[in-house]
Amino acid sequence: MLKIGVFGCGAIGGEICKAIDNGQIEAELYAIYDRHNESLDRVKSSLENFDPQIMEIVDMVREVDLVVECASQQAVYEVVPAALHAKCDVMVVSVGAFVDTQLLGMAENIAREKNCRIYVPSGAICGIDGLISASAAALHSVTLTTEKPPGGLRGAPYVLENNIDIDSITGRTVLFEGSATEAVQSFPANVNVAATLSLAGIGFDNTRVRIVLNPALTRNVHEITVEGEFGRFTSRVENVPSPTNPKTSYLAPLSVISTLKKLTQSFNVGT
Ligand SMILES: NC(=O)C1=CN([C@@H]2O[C@H](COP(=O)(O)OP(=O)(O)OC[C@H]3O[C@@H](n4cnc5c(N)ncnc54)[C@H](O)[C@@H]3O)[C@@H](O)[C@H]2O)C=CC1
C-alpha cells in the first residue's frame, strides 16, 4: 500500500488526511508534519483508523513513498528537494513556488536523475485537462480572472504593500492585472491556480491574470479563457470557500484527493 506523508495540516492537509483515513484513498497515512502543534492535534483527533507519526521532513522522506506538500510556497523549497533526493515522489499544492525557474529546473533535474515523479493537481480551477490537451498543438493565449470576496484576498502582500483597505471597497474592483509571474508573487496564497495554468499552458510570463475583489460574492470564482490551434474554450468555476481558510476553495483539497486516488487506481479517466 502507498505510504503517504502529509506536510502542512491546514485546510487542504486536513481534508487529505481524512480522505486517507476513511478509505476514500487506498493508502496508508504514515506521517504528518506542521509547524503548528494545534494543526497537528486537530488532524490527529479527526482520525479514526490511522495514527500517523509526526515527522520532520528529513525523516518523513526516508519512510514514505509520496509526500504531499500543502503548506506554503516557502515550504516547497524545503520539501521538494528533500523528497526527490531521497527518491520519494512529491505532490505540490503551493504551485506558485515554481515561478522560481531555478527551483523548477532543479526539481525537474533531480526527479529525472532519481526517477521520481512531481505531481501538480489541478487545484481550485477547472479546465486544466482541456488546456493540457490543447497544448499538444499551438496555444495563442491563456487568461485567468480570479474574483474573490474580501476574505479571499485579505493579507496578500500586494494588498498590504499598496495600502489597500479591502474592507472599505464597496463595489466590484479590479485590484491587479498583469502576468502570472507577478500575480503568484504578489498573491502567494490566493492564485496558485495561475501557476498551475502557466505550467500547463504557455508559461508564467505569457499567462495573463486579473484579480478582482467583489464584496457581493460569497464564492471564489476562477474563469479561464484559452485560445489556440484547437479553437477556444472558457471555463468558470464558482467555488465554495473552505470553512477554515476562506482564501482556499473546497475544490482544491478535492482535486488533491482525486489525484491521489488516480495514483492508487488501475482505471483512470481524463487527460
Ligand atoms: N493549487 C491550488 O489550487 C491551491 C493552492 N493553495 C495553497 O495550498 C497551500 C495550503 O493551503 P491551505 O491548506 O488552505 O492553507 P492553511 O493555511 O489552511 O494550512 C497550511 C498549513 O501549513 C502549515 N505550514 C505552512 N508553512 C509551513 C512550513 N514551512 N513548515 C511547516 N508547516 C507549514 C501551517 O502551519 C498550516 O497549518 C497554501 O500554500 C495555499 O496557498 C490553496 C488553494 C488552492
Ligand SMILES: O=C([O-])CC(=O)C(=O)O
Ligand atoms: O482556492 C482557490 O480558490 C485558489 C487559491 O487560493 C490559490 O490558487 O492559491
